[in-house]
Amino acid sequence: MKFRSRLILGYAALAIAASVLFGFFYNYYLDQRYQTNIYNNAKFTSSQVLNTLEGDIQKMDQATLSLLSNLEVLQAIRDLSVKMADPKKNELDIIDEKALIRNTIYTAYNLENFYRVVVYNRYGYIAASSYMQDRLVDTSVKVFEIPWLAFVQGTKGKNVLIAPHADDWAASETKRKVYSRVKEIQGNNLGFIEVQQTEEHLEELLTFPNEAVQGIVLDEKGKVFWASDTLNSENYEQYFQLEDSVFDKVNENNGIRELISIDTGKKTGLRLLTVQNWGDATATVSNGLESALLIGSIFFVFSLGFIIFMANFLTRPLQELRENMEKTQLSNLNDKIEIKSSDADIQALTKAYQFLLERLSTSIEKEKKLSILQLQAQFDTLQAQINPHFIYNVLNVISSRGIQNDDEVICEICGQLASMLRYSTNTKNRYATIREEMEYTREYFYLIKARYEDKVQLNVKMDPSIQNEIVPKTALQQIAENCINHGFHNSASTMCVTINGYSKEGNWYIEVSDNGQGFGEEALRELNNKMAIAKRRLFQEKSNIELEIGGMGLINTYVRLLLIYSDSLIFELKDTSDGAMVVFGAKIQTEGIEEDV
Template sequence: MRIEVRFKSIRTNMIIYFSLLVLLTVTVFLFFSIRFTKSNLMDNSEKNSRQLIEQVNFNIENYIDYMENISQVIMNNRDITGYLFDDKKDSGEDLKEAFQTILHARTDIYNIAVLGNNGRYFINSGNDSLNIRARLKDKEWYQDAKMAESKILISSSHVQNLVKNDYKWVVTLSRGIPNPATGRVEGLLVIDLNYDVINDLCESISLGNKGYVYILDGKGEIVYHPQQQLILSGVKKELLKEVSASKTSLTHTDENGENKIYTPFHSKKTGWTIVGVNYTSELAGNEFTMKTMYTGAAFILILLASLFAVLLSAKITRPIKQLQAAMKQVQVGKFQPVSIETAGDDEISSLTRSFNSMTERIDELMKKNSKEQAEKRKSELKALQSQINPHFLYNTLDSIIWLIETEDSEQAIKMTSVLARFFRQAIGNSNIYVTVWQELEYTRNYLLIQQMRYKDKVAFDIRVDKEVMECAIVKLVLQPLVENALYHGLKYKTEQGNILICGHRQGETVVLKVMDDGAGMTKEALNTIFQKKTDQKHNGVGMKNIQDRLNMYYGPGYGLSVDSKEGEGTTVTITIPYRLMEDLNEET
């Protein structure tokens, strides 16, 4: 059965396949890098151990050189041969002074002694007695020193044998003392060196947390070992002769199952073999750190490669995404112009150019339609302006004639002037928007004319905050509402009627109110106020017309709301957005 994995997005496919390719490459690289680094780690560890061992050997040889120089200084003292081989000199005061000077200056020298074949000897200050029970002649280091004659010989570590009742561990430097009379070696200079000096030199370096250094002499016997007592007692085992005979590193598993790497270095000067011991478990710890580091680096590389794949795929698929988004807009009926940048002659670029051409054509048609709609709005505005009540005009002219006939020319002139301003503002401005101040002036002129016609029948007041005076409002909104208040609210009142126009800013909106204390409306009339009426006696502009225009220019969130009580009056509230005239980009 064949299973195919498919993803909905081209970009997802690109990211997945690119990431898999990078993962495979990094895995192969990681495998070979770890193998190479592991081998290199072992080589570097061995090289580092050898350098450290060479440093220990260098320090030991320098120390032995210094002790040889001291022994040469002692050998140059003629009092030694005089004391050992001249029976006439029994006093060792001169030797005592020389030995004491050296012992006080060098705390690492434990004993200084001269021994003659004739049985004479002098140890340290002359107060120490030779340990006869030690049988020096039977000791291996003593026999070797005798055989070496005048050559300097360094023994392996041992318990000192010279002084009675003292059992410290020492390393002995010895050389033969020739008798000037016979020319033969008939005495021996012995310098016991403190074993702790060798211990300090070996512990001055670090071979990890568990590694250590030990020293073998030319016979493969231990000169120094940090666990020397355990080895000599047989509790612990150590590679001795195998390492002493080897010139290269050895790997060995001890009795505890731990793997060790032995790195030997043979000193030509001392004849000793300095051995450095590393535990492979510590190298494995370094190997684990190395693997962790490599794995972390590989993980970061994969993350970076994945990020690169995401960015690269985003760049490649961006035109497709843009085209898809633009098509979705067109699909839901949003025909705004969409222009997608294209480069190249590939299939996506060709498709994008075709889509751009299509949206440009749609944009042209939409602009043409928008222009036609703007012209239609202007025609509607002109039609609205032409709907100003002709009866109002005829009645006003009759009032002017009556004032002239009664020789009240001042009132006639005033009414004519106000009427002229009213019509100039009503039909002389073809803009869709005017300022609130202009709309109020137009309405004020209308009310002044009505007030002059009806004398004490009508009173009005305008209380609009200065803050909203420069706000833009659709033309011919307030006057029709005031006209409705007059003819449907105040006309049939026997006493004086009042109209109040107020306005203020409320956040990002402007609230204007036209209030009257006229007849009010019944609930049935209030519920049908925004319905189109064809049997109106009054030829004014209907509430529905005003509401429709406000909704058309501002949106459904703005417009009129009416509150009325029969016998108490009516309040019409106008809500529009706060926009200044200079912020509007309207078509005039």
């Protein structure tokens, strides 16, 4: 499958997943928004009904405050609490004070706004605002036998709300249900003021806009004041102590998921808990699934179109690059590749391929030059264009004569020389490890010692960690040979050559030094100049380097090292207090140098 097709299919799958997720989250957003609206509606309904109820109770409190703010009425109440202890003695005063109280509470305001306003005391005095037949008061009622009065006594003038109950003052046998706001008049047994409203009035106040909503009203003590007829308040006691909130939850008592709203009145401390079946609350609300599917589909179609467009746009430069790759041959390696694209990655890829072609062309040139230099190094080693097989045959003849003459030294010399020839003339491997080079150099010094005997001395100190690093064949021997051939002219002292190999700061180094006469300033300048010319011709002019056979072993070695290590090569020539020194090295390689460099 083509990259373009894979790109489209891959991103199409991603677009499908993104569309599904987008649709899911959009649907979730709609559900949350609708749920928030449901919560807000429940909260608003609860607050409106509770405010209406509180407003009605405040009217009842206002009626009580109006009576107590009337100084004449308040004085009459006080006088009655004293004078009714001896009614015969204070009969006329009692009649006047009762009349004052009755006339005061018997007002149009009280008659229109309340079912009944009642003032009574411990002596059985009862005054009511009612004159209609069904609201007449039974004056024989014993005040302190009223069951709920115990909740009012000792409240120190606080308004107490009494839940719906049978009318204790009714003269008729059929007693209506009322709820009351009662206040104990502060003083020494001054009595009570009670403002009543009917249960029907309460039901009207607590009528919810939605018939499916039911409610429970708690008084300031947390007791149930009122509950909807079809609602069992015991099933909701677990919610009575919760803070004001709106939530939906499965009721553990009836197993029904319900929408609950809890609201507390700021003026009276009453709490209203509204209840609605969750299914009823959400029945008229769309879940948004169809909208989410439509939006998700539109998103997918748009995304797919964009993906196809971008896939074509992105792969067009890659197609052009592929066509250029297919046309690449040895004859056009240096041709410049131009791909029209503003994309930085495509430009980088094009540059990388162009650079690859340049490196390939350079590598081919290096291969050619290295082959020439390797042949020259072999010729330098032999010092003449002599057929190696002829030399092997001659060595065998000499070795045979040595055996006939019982001369083991001649046999060893021939063996060492044959080993050196095999190593230096072997064209299968162009490189050697430092370990192999040291072995070859030791064989070379064995032959030298055979000539100079004790006048030649070789000292070697080699770090084992660098012995597997790669160098050109015969490189170390050629440098050591220069020490012998050029470092001891007209010298009768012992010729000492020291080879020291070590690693330092990520590089490996080999120092080859002697105790001879040194390079000299003029020779150093000439050699450094030749190395600079060779490097320039190799890398800048990219021309072949023709070196004479013999006399140029040091430069030959430098160029071959340069072809392997390029700018990382370290190659120094210097004079020391004892003689001359050649230092060369490079970065430590982890995988070595490949044969086709």
